[in-house]
Amino acid sequence: MPRARIHVIPTSSPDDVSGLQRLIATKKLDPTRLIAILGKTEGNGCVNDFTRAFAVSELKRVLGSAADDVTLVMSGGTEGGLSPHLVTFEVLDDAGAGPSMAIGAAITRDLLPHEIGTFAQVDSVAETVRATLKSAGIASVDDVHFVQIKCPLLTSDRIAMSDRPTATTDTLKSMGLSRGASALGVGLALEEIDADTARLALLESDVKVWSGRASTSAGVELMGHEMLVLGMSKGWSGPLIVEHAVMTDAIDTDAVRAALERLEIGSRSDLLALFAKAEASTNGQIRGSRHTMLNDSDISSTRHARAMVGGALGGLVGRMDLFVSGGAEHQGPDGGGPVALIAERRG
Amino acid sequence: MPRARIHVIPTSSPDDVSGLQRLIATKKLDPTRLIAILGKTEGNGCVNDFTRAFAVSELKRVLGSAADDVTLVMSGGTEGGLSPHLVTFEVLDDAGAGPSMAIGAAITRDLLPHEIGTFAQVDSVAETVRATLKSAGIASVDDVHFVQIKCPLLTSDRIAMSDRPTATTDTLKSMGLSRGASALGVGLALEEIDADTARLALLESDVKVWSGRASTSAGVELMGHEMLVLGMSKGWSGPLIVEHAVMTDAIDTDAVRAALERLEIGSRSDLLALFAKAEASTNGQIRGSRHTMLNDSDISSTRHARAMVGGALGGLVGRMDLFVSGGAEHQGPDGGGPVALIAERRG
Amino acid sequence: MPRARIHVIPTSSPDDVSGLQRLIATKKLDPTRLIAILGKTEGNGCVNDFTRAFAVSELKRVLGSAADDVTLVMSGGTEGGLSPHLVTFEVLDDAGAGPSMAIGAAITRDLLPHEIGTFAQVDSVAETVRATLKSAGIASVDDVHFVQIKCPLLTSDRIAMSDRPTATTDTLKSMGLSRGASALGVGLALEEIDADTARLALLESDVKVWSGRASTSAGVELMGHEMLVLGMSKGWSGPLIVEHAVMTDAIDTDAVRAALERLEIGSRSDLLALFAKAEASTNGQIRGSRHTMLNDSDISSTRHARAMVGGALGGLVGRMDLFVSGGAEHQGPDGGGPVALIAERRG
């Protein structure tokens, strides 16, 4: 029977792999069982953030050939008080009883450049999410709490090579389109959205259509998708449990508090890790008051949003080693976003 | 019997005085009764933030000669989701019953340049705070919840003119020294600190010595101090009440929640306004996790801190038109800070 | 016979009008003869730059009712070593001999929101430029060296009010479209471009079509265009002369050196003022080497470009009170831009 294990490892710089090395050396982490590492690094989280690649480079050096099978998702930007860290995901064998947190991992086929940001991408992601639920032994879409996806983007080369017109010729914009299409794919697979709605949302950039469990980020190093699915399953054992919330806006701590209560944090379980998406609301307001994030030409709105949502969540859960990432197209409501919570059952 | 009245006015830009003008035109605000206006403007809150002066210039234009007696404190920086706004403080006559929120306002004598950042400044502020409590009818130092001070700073000219050595020749540093000395003056007057401790804290820049009710900001336009004191008094009437909390770190929402409970927010009163100080902890950590604010050469740590604390407080109170300002020398514990809350009693 | 006079006035902050006041008080500047003030202020030159409006507000306060007839163009951003300053343009009466620098000023009709960024704007600007040449006594389009235009932009309100679709619904993008259409209008009037080429360039955002004498900036406060035309005319007297250069890229100092030689700077005349446009080349290169301006998410490319071009021009002319502004759509070649030079004949 599979059992999920995670470690939350603080880092002192983007290339700090000493914590990971120590866990491996002391046999607390088995690199051959690693499925994924999600990490926050202290760059700007935007176009010229090289801290993500630096971290990946050093992690691969440590993991060696084991790295080939590990999904590495580094999210740049630890604005406000967010604390740089890594979260490792392992799958061990165990004889215990469930239901417990299940981990599924998968990759999709490579997209062609002209498919990025289109329904072909939505469809490809949705199909793979469905297959992953099955292989991970997650019985129902309602048991899924988090789907992290690393998706492709367009580069000048890829646009030039494409024999069909691409969805955009703006490489930065392609990141948002790809994140959005991936999120709609998750929503489709988890039956949060139907195909027609997804198709229309894509065409009209309709922020009112979203998945409450998708978290997607674009990377230049792949043309397919790497996927990490977290859910609850009777087929998995161990103390880990997972829940999620959907924040309706950037300060909707009530939604997260309710999820913490479902997890019985503080009474029968302890919070181990938190994953959230942050963004500036496109209407320029939070609870009716004007925010200035979208008009600030000195600091990107994604940086403002991570700092603020990090503060809101930190004020709620009392810690700052939180995976808060930006770029939340079709991931939760406009200005809000999904939050996933992993806890350990006590006793 | 005096009665305090406040208005919280959203602004659409630093020079937006239309909200204030509308209140005056509709007789909801009497400019002859104005004591102070505190405001958040959307600049960087650092050296080259001209939004503060722009706001002051436009407010003076609207208020005309009435402006001479009004303390105008603009705080730059609405990072994260903080919302630009003004808070007006008026004193009206009333026949109602107290105890209610009392407002005291005062100015100190002008300092000489060499006194800035020294115990002479601490002493001058302390003396004036004490006198203000008396004149405002605040019976005990325990009834004081907020002392906002606008204090002087050193400029190259003032340093050159001084016939005695000044505490520093670095003009930016003089702002911190002046804010710190003013805060220690408040602490001394409110009996939070004794004179010897204040003197030593000044010499050693000891962050462990602080006032839990001081909020100070430095401005180039004065050599004395403008002061606004808020407390509770049996001699004042009306529905306004005031409380305060001291956050021990940037995410200490528990302290603020306790203050909200003392105010009976949600049961017998409504929150009207919130004033808080934010800063990055000098030890580089929040609850044991590393933050990156002090090493970021792209975004000032004061900007990070306002965004984060704005998020933490917004997540708690459910709104973003909060007066969160930076530069918290000797104002609350290192990395934390004082928070003042004004509410209106119901029914 | 008209005579042009200019003053270059250093400023110590965006609201510093003391230099202007001093010139007025000492009768060196006659506010009733003022046609235009162009100024550099020390904001970020992007969306949330309030230093421009602050400067305009204070200038209007000083000029009083005379301000109504004065074109005020503030350009934000003094990156690198650029020095904040104002340049005043007056027209006096004189009996001297020409040819000398002529100044023309005009305003166009107000556009409707749906006209912004379209050929209707190009046409309106072109027509008014032609009329202005005639009224200013500039005999030939070849005698024109600089056309500064302040053009309108779209706001959310204007887009909402429009009964026809606007060229874009992105307010930031509307600034670029309006600057570009205005520049094409100048090019059309000065016979640098024909109407069909302008029309096509507009549709295809073709950076290879440009005016070598247009300098345009968008402002929220108008729906028409304010225009300042500088050229040489036999009908004008006085010592001022004007020339221009077109930089083919950001370091093309050769082109400017040639213009300085045409003005005989250093032998028979002295440089008084310089106006230039700066931008990052869209191909990401300067003389075949990669630049990083377009990928920097911390500093806007317009800020990088002003700093660099300011350095290149400062290194050539030996001073930093230069009017270098960003946003050079259809103003000079991609990555380069027009430069206008005003000098005083000696002796």
Added chain:
Amino acid sequence: MPRARIHVIPTSSPDDVSGLQRLIATKKLDPTRLIAILGKTEGNGCVNDFTRAFAVSELKRVLGSAADDVTLVMSGGTEGGLSPHLVTFEVLDDAGAGPSMAIGAAITRDLLPHEIGTFAQVDSVAETVRATLKSAGIASVDDVHFVQIKCPLLTSDRIAMSDRPTATTDTLKSMGLSRGASALGVGLALEEIDADTARLALLESDVKVWSGRASTSAGVELMGHEMLVLGMSKGWSGPLIVEHAVMTDAIDTDAVRAALERLEIGSRSDLLALFAKAEASTNGQIRGSRHTMLNDSDISSTRHARAMVGGALGGLVGRMDLFVSGGAEHQGPDGGGPVALIAERRG
């Protein structure tokens, strides 16, 4: 007889080592002959610039054990139009005739933490520079044109470990002190300054005392100094020649033009590489006009200065792959700095 060889290699990102690999693969560069690599990377050049370490990490991976003997100096910050690149320095054997450019490389002893920023550091650097001239066969101090030094800095750990008080407890400040002391050491060795003057300059932070040939940068990875000396020597052969200039301010292109003339660039030699230091003048002025670099809380003054000086030099030499670095304590006059030029003799 030794012969110096350099390659200027453009990079497409901080970790781009493909150009270096290609030169090695095609036998155009012999890694066993490598002495040093100087590079510009596209980070912010300040505290949290990880692009330098990322580049070093990838270069070491490519060079393998050969890297141990190679001085790697990465300078962050390609503001304005500066272009990221590497410059490799090799020493080959040759039978040709001199005088030609000579390369000396050396390391000093490790400093103790309390020696950083003191005369002990000045002395250690000076001694090693003298020894290096001798070993490199540079006959006179007048033949030296460039001394690049990588020097140590204080970290919290080093300060804590020190059994004697350190020159500062501010780690950022220690970088400036170390750069300054290293530069004074160069000045002492090259007989630009005497020991008493150096000692006094150190104590009083006197910006008027400087070396016109030192270029120093601080790095966390060493406690001694790595040194690269470039000069002319009869004992060296090959086509490379080197000169230097001292810019008196940020736009002093005249000084560099004179050095280019000494090299006979354009007639008998071609410019291969340029190394310069940039900084904002501490008096806040350039040629009498106010600059705003030191008051900008959004962009570090070092970033402004690199952009501007890059523009000034690019406008002069017509290219942007220039090694312009910041932090010029005691390296050239206040606001100016040393410039070194490597050229190839023609035919």
